[in-house]
Amino acid sequence: MAQISNIFDNLYFLTTCSVAVTLLISFRLYPIIIYVVNRKGLMDDPDERSAHTNKVPTLGGMGLFIVFSLTVMLLGVLADLSRPELLQLVSLLAGTLLLLIMGVKDDLVLMSPKKKLIGQLLAASMVIFLSDVRIAHFQGLLGIGELPYWVSIFFTFFVFILVINAVNLIDGIDGLAGSIAVLSSVTFGIFFLLNEQYLLSLISFALIGSLIGFLYYNLSNTQKLFMGDSGSLLIGFLLAYQGVVFLGVNENALAALAIPNAPILLLAVLSYPLLDTLRVFSIRIWQKRSPFSADRNHIHHRLLDLGNAHEQATLIVCVCNIFIISLVLFIDDLNINLQLIISVLVGSALYLIPFLKVFQKKAFYLPEKTKSNSILGGGIKNTLEDQKLNSNTPETSGVVQLENSARDKEPTPLDLSVPNPYLSEIKDFERQSMVSKRLSDFKKVTTTDLKKVGRSLRKQS
Numbered sequence: 001m002a003q004i005s006n007i008f009d010n011l012y013f014l015t016t017c018s019v020a021v022t023l024l025i026s027f028r029l030y031p032i033i034i035y036v037v038n039r040k041g042l043m044d045d046p047d048e049r050s051a052h053t054n055k056v057p058t059l060g061g062m063g064l065f066i067v068f069s070l071t072v073m074l075l076g077v078l079a080d081l082s083r084p085e086l087l088q089l090v091s092l093l094a095g096t097l098l099l100l101i102m103g104v105k106d107d108l109v110l111m112s113p114k115k116k117l118i119g120q121l122l123a124a125s126m127v128i129f130l131s132d133v134r135i136a137h138f139q140g141l142l143g144i145g146e147l148p149y150w151v152s153i154f155f156t157f158f159v160f161i162l163v164i165n166a167v168n169l170i171d172g173i174d175g176l177a178g179s180i181a182v183l184s185s186v187t188f189g190i191f192f193l194l195n196e197q198y199l200l201s202l203i204s205f206a207l208i209g210s211l212i213g214f215l216y217y218n219l220s221n222t223q224k225l226f227m228g229d230s231g232s233l234l235i236g237f238l239l240a241y242q243g244v245v246f247l248g249v250n251e252n253a254l255a256a257l258a259i260p261n262a263p264i265l266l267l268a269v270l271s272y273p274l275l276d277t278l279r280v281f282s283i284r285i286w287q288k289r290s291p292f293s294a295d296r297n298h299i300h301h302r303l304l305d306l307g308n309a310h311e312q313a314t315l316i317v318c319v320c321n322i323f324i325i326s327l328v329l330f331i332d333d334l335n336i337n338l339q340l341i342i343s344v345l346v347g348s349a350l351y352l353i354p355f356l357k358v359f360q361k362k363a364f365y366l367p368e369k370t371k372s373n374s375i376l377g378g379g380i381k382n383t384l385e386d387q388k389l390n391s392n393t394p395e396t397s398g399v400v401q402l403e404n405s406a407r408d409k410e411p412t413p414l415d416l417s418v419p420n421p422y423l424s425e426i427k428d429f430e431r432q433s434m435v436s437k438r439l440s441d442f443k444k445v446t447t448t449d450l451k452k453v454g455r456s457l458r459k460q461s
């Protein structure tokens with residue numbers, strides 16, 4: 001046993017094993033979960049905000065928890081963890097288990113926001129009080145140094161709740177939340193590895209392997225699986241945990257390995273979920289709505305409306321995130337408050353580029369990429385095709401007949417670069433807040449023209 005323990009004391013061997021074990025378990029476990037969920041009908045039903053049109057198995061978070069917890073427990077036992085490390089691991093797994101149970105219940109029967117908040121506070125309290133995991137120092141950011149104990153406790157609770165819910169909010173398209181979590185865990189894991197933090201390295205790389213295994217099925221066309229709230233809450237909790245201990249380890253790290261701008265780097269790593277959450281909350285409050293009301297106003301939804309596939313939108317966000325992290329590492333010799341200003345301005349500018357006016361027409365005048373005639377891109381286009389074109393309802397038939405009659409009997413008066421048989425659907429989507437108010441000018445022209453077509457057809461008949 002001692003020889004086995006010595007082998008696993010090698011951090012590089014440990015990280016390799018953790019990723020390999022999680023991948024092995026993932027490719028065995030996820031097909032079983034998909035099969036059981038399909039048999040039991042535990043599917044995610046698409047609604048007016050969904051970017052998918054078919055029922056998809058959910059509860060991928062259950063697989064994430066099983067793969068992650070089995071790996072860290074197995075390798076932790078083989079490596080003979082110390083008593084404090086065991087307590088730290090047990091408190092972390094207890095918190096993730098609580099969030100898993102709460103997330104599964106929310107996926108199946110829905111939970112009130114109040115109950116979910118209480119569950120998140122309980123999960124955070126397990127690691128904060130049992131393992132003394134907290135943010136104790138700001139390293140001069142905003143002129144703040146060491147925090148008083150209870151201020152540190154309350155601020156750490158706030159960070160956990162913020163990150164958990166921010167990650168939950170960005171889980172709106174395939175691969176996004178998982179990819180951001182992989183990128184974040186790689187950053188934290190490399191730092192822990194360089195500082196010879198055995199348990200923390202194990203946690204980071206076990207999560208990386210678990211997420212890679214999940215993403216394989218999440219991005220699959222034949223065996224698709226969603227993580228659900230059970231997965232997004234769990235991932236948010238683990239990212240918040242890594243971020244908090246990252247600041248603590250950095251404070252006590254050797255001078256050669258310490259990162260002078262660790263708080264800024266942490267913000268850069270989590271820049272997308274934090275900025276997107278701040279943006280949508282601000283818009284909802286400005287519109288006198290609850291900040292927790294659902295809508296389709298996230299940055300990743302805008303990328304879909306511009307015609308990007310889920311994978312493309314995810315890649316764009318990840319590239320922006322990597323750029324912001326690289327920028328922060330490059331300017332680490334500047335004053336920490338100046339770094340904060342630069343990173344916030346650059347990050348905001350990058351993530352808000354899709355909302356510039358130059359992209360507004362492109363969002364609704366995309367070249368046709370499929371056989372369908374759609375003026376909308378991404379998830380909305382697919383929803384229209386599946387729910388309208390493939391149905392045999394009188395409403396759909398009337399739209400198609402109107403289009404065919406207008407084309408066969410006389411030249412259409414619509415002077416547009418793409419076909420537009422879906423104007424009535426655009427109205428419906430706008431009423432349901434699935435299309436932004438930027439459609440208003442477009443509607444004024446095309447609705448009038450469509451009425452002219454209708455009057456012409458009635459006269460001829």
